[in-house]
Amino acid sequence: MRGTEAIVKTLIDENVKHIFGLPGGRVMPLFDEFLNYSEELRHILVRHEQGAAHAADAYARVTGKPGVCVTTSGPGATNLVTGIMTAHMDSSPIVAFGGQVPISLIGNDAFQESDMMGITSPITKHSFQLRSPNMIRSIITKAFKIALNGRPGPVYIDLPDDVQKGEVTREVRDTHILGFRTITQGHPRQIKKAAKWLLNAERPVIIAGGGVLWANASNELHQLVEMLNIPVTTTFMGKSCFSEQHPLSLGVLGLHGRKVANYFVDNSDLLIAIGCRFSDRVTGDLESFGKKSRIIHIDIDSAEIGKNVRVDLPIVGDARRVLQQLITVLTGMAQKDNSEWSEKVKRFVKECDCNIDIEGNPIDPRRLLFELSKVWKENDIITTGVGTHQMFCAHFLKISKPRTIISSGGAGTMGFGFPAAIGAKIAAPNVEVFDLDGDGSFQMNIQELATAKEEHIKVIAVIMNNGYLGLVRQYAELFFDKRYSGVHLNRTPDFAKVAEAYGLTGYTVTRPDELAPILQEAYNSDETVVVDVHVQEEANILPMALPGGNLTNMFGGCIETKGQLFKGA
């Protein structure tokens, strides 16, 4: 058996059905093999390798299974780096393959050689270099195991040319990884203690992070909330793990979070953080975060516990397993009436329910979200770029089904949205996928329109076009005396015409009354559509807390808040 055949067969055995990539000299043997297995394994040709990594990443976020991408050596492989780092920061399992020069040339500065082991090691869970065709099955199987088990994350595999071309003479089948052990069950004593704390707390709040989604623990989370009437806030990465239509949903917390979420987190006496890593975007000032509360931290990655915040009760384990354990223990205990707390939360949640049906021309970004929400169905998926448009989504969009919002949180990678939409659509062909993007972010991977056209992948790109690198402009306005340096996008192309140039349909929207019919038309279309929505140029995403400041010290925004939210609270 050829090395390339062993690669493809192992991928098929790992249930891989799609692979995103772009070829070059050092990966041609593998691409040649793809032709022999095109029925089982569909290769999707992207136009830039970064797009392949983001598509694989989004595929993983939608399915919960590793996404796979493949590139040639040197610049092909280095073009993956931003995508691998993005997946790493958001704990997304991808397996990325890069071609490599033959083993005998490694270290010679051969044509298109790059030290991908060195480059990827800080941004992956593990990097492998295949050094013998006999090791192919063993290493690829291990790579999938590592990517998915425990805290998920990316794995890189370097594929020297001669290993691809070589013969498998004695296949190594060992897939055991020495020292790789994941703790999934929470310690029973800690679980009991957590249950007691939960029942004794006067003002408990759950903070749910991306780990809840990766563990498929949304049902258990809802169950726990029904049982105890505890409010839930999510991190941006956890958004969608708890229905934001639920009366006890506080929405997203943090720097650009909702006032009501930040307020209740700050005033709770018990925080139960599940699968969240307490990023600086979530905590703000670490000195004052959680000052009034005890903190229970449930996480599969023990290294996260105590890393950023003081933890009073650590529980290492899989979020779903631990929640199941907690529910079992709590079932046997006398429940406490905490209706005073939960009613207060519900009242404040209602008060903080902002109006996003905003009139006026130019279009307010919230108006776009309002119209979008009317068009899409709850199982449809939305991806985003990075900027104000992303934070408008985080703050104002109510998402109710798990894994339906896909965004680059930890890395904040502009250009993520559109290729991610492609990956999401491949993963979930029966729902509509929207990429809600910024005019800056969309231009960073605009070339993937060709991929969508050629591969008949239908997504709806909606561009919140403000003519600026909006979030940086906002920070310049707020923190640099409105001294705008390098934030105006003077030469933005006509996106509708760009879409047409790729053989697709494009629309330009400049008036609020055009939004509903055009979005509906885009929804009904069979092909990828670009909807370029011209919004207010200097719309700020507010309220916000000061970076590094106290979470409750938010300024701006909420002019539409009904009532005086925190007065006398």
Ligand SMILES: Cc1ncc(C[n+]2csc(CCOP(=O)(O)OP(=O)(O)O)c2C)c(N)n1
């Ligand atoms: C690859 C990359 N480069 C630079 C940045 C810094 N950055 C953060 S937000 C932003 C502006 C984004 O502009 P746009 O996509 O138009 O979205 P808007 O804020 O206008 O909604 C920039 C430049 C980044 N996050 N990622």
